[in-house]
Amino acid sequence: MNKYCFLNGEIIDSESACVPIDDIGLLRGYGVFEVIKTYNKKPFLLSEHLDRLEASANYLGIIIPNNREEIVEIIDKLIGMSFGSEFLVRIVLTGGRSVSGMDFNGHNPNFFITLADVPVKNEEQYTNGVSLCFVEHQRFFPTVKTLNYVFPIKLKQDIKDGYFDFLYHFNDYVLESPTSSFFLVKGDKIITPKDNILMGVTRGFVIKIASEMFQVEERDVLLEEINSADECFITATNKEVLPVVKIDDIVIGNGLVGEKTKKIIEKYNQIIQNV
Amino acid sequence: MNKYCFLNGEIIDSESACVPIDDIGLLRGYGVFEVIKTYNKKPFLLSEHLDRLEASANYLGIIIPNNREEIVEIIDKLIGMSFGSEFLVRIVLTGGRSVSGMDFNGHNPNFFITLADVPVKNEEQYTNGVSLCFVEHQRFFPTVKTLNYVFPIKLKQDIKDGYFDFLYHFNDYVLESPTSSFFLVKGDKIITPKDNILMGVTRGFVIKIASEMFQVEERDVLLEEINSADECFITATNKEVLPVVKIDDIVIGNGLVGEKTKKIIEKYNQIIQNV
DSSP states (O other), X not given: OOSEEEETTEEEEGGGOEEETTBHHHHHOOEEEEEEEEETXXXXXXHHHHHHHHHHHHHXXXXXXXXXXXXXXXXXXXHHHOOSSSEEEEEEEEOOBOSSSSOOOTTSOOEEEEEEEXXXXXXXXXXXOXXXXXXXXXOSSXXXXXXXXXXXXXXXXXXXXXOOEEEEEETTEEOEXXXXXXXXXXXXXXXXXXXXXXXXXXXXXXXXXXXXXXXXXXXXXXXXXXXXXXEEXXXXXXXXXXXXXXXXXXXXXXXXXXXXXXXXXXXXHHHHHTO | OOSEEEETTEEEEGGGOEEETTBHHHHHOOEEEEEEEEETTEEXXXXXXXXXXXXXXXXXXXXXXXXXXXHHHHHHHHHHXXXXXXXXXXXXXXXXXXXXXXXXXXXXXXXXXXXXXXXXXXXXXXXXXXXXXXXXXXXXXXXSOBSOOHHHHHHHTXXXXXXXXXXXXXXXXXXXXXXXXXXXXXXXXXXXXXXXXXXXXXXXXXXXXXXXXSEEEESOXXXXXXXXXXXXEXXXXXXXXXXXXXXXXXXXXXXXXXHHHHHXXXXXXXXXXXX
């Protein structure tokens, strides 16, 4: 975390920022969040992230205590007060304090915004692609970005050597990675699952830029389609567009980063350099 | 929460007790917990709860910073310092602070113990029984008592009028309630699911006392067995043994609290009065 953060109406020193131990976010994982990346110190796709935050909060019945303009101002202010070139902005909203540990009052949430430095990019992963492992899983409330990530954090401790992350499938369909959206390329088409997944903000943006160059299909993706995929990649705020060249023992295409993936990465990089 | 709590080595005023906002329990629900009830101001089945806490912590790779004797002493001390006749003791252990929000060091957890007053028992529910609603669901890591309760808390907001709680089923099998274990009585037998559920501490104790009077089967329970059940009940630390007389539209037995359930409740009450 960077030196300053926002917590319940105030900008304070991050080291003194804490929430009461009877917060239902802490006791029960009952809360929602967003992570936004800056380029040129500007939060990228902020409006889309705030749309999703609002939808998630609304679903769990938690009232966001600051309006959108205030949140934008708070983030700007934090960026202005922080050292570092680019940031990951994390916005967290919990259900607030709870007497029984089950009930809560959505009108008294804990709401905080922190900045962290962007981890150094591992360029080799973008040049050579990464490998994923299949795991059978589907999020609960898949479209809601809740605080619950017990499953992927535990899972990651046991990932096989040489594998970067997991790829969830359920009932014969490919879904998403724990913190990324999944795409595959087949002939002329860019294909991505559309149901029972978190609606990735970067996913939405990549669909937009890919649609200008290729045919994009949002639809159910059968697990067996991986076998005939020419290219695969995952997308996420922090990972941007990351090529996937192997899934379990299946080598994707010729095992190298695909041409269409490269074109999408190129386009993505052009845009973020000029925001 | 009562006035005093234990947090990371110290007994402090509960109102000032908080955890840093980069705690992975808060950011990701990555942590475990137990709730223990006192009778005659003595924590009931404490040893069994601490066994499960250790197993849960071990599964998630978090080191409990105090040994068992210390935890027993801390709870005793908190009880001695608190007003009130009986308490719910809550023990919470998180993965501690996290830089990335995904990684953590299990050796620096946040560990706290709070006391709360026991809510007044609704005697009518024990005399007349309660109703449950079916919902298709199975916990992830069902045997591990993690902090993740987003699903049941959200679900409970939409429970049908007149229903007390939910009953999870999955793949045609009955499992458990969100915070209780499930039992049914059929002829001479007391039957309870044994797989893909949290191993309830009260469940284990009820199996023990029921076994002295009846034949008890721990086994997979088909959803359709509900139709021919003579009696049903749920068990939990805070609910003890609570009769169930209706599940969705299925009236259990004659719709009244069953005789075997009553005998188990009677036995349970005898024991807790004399601890």
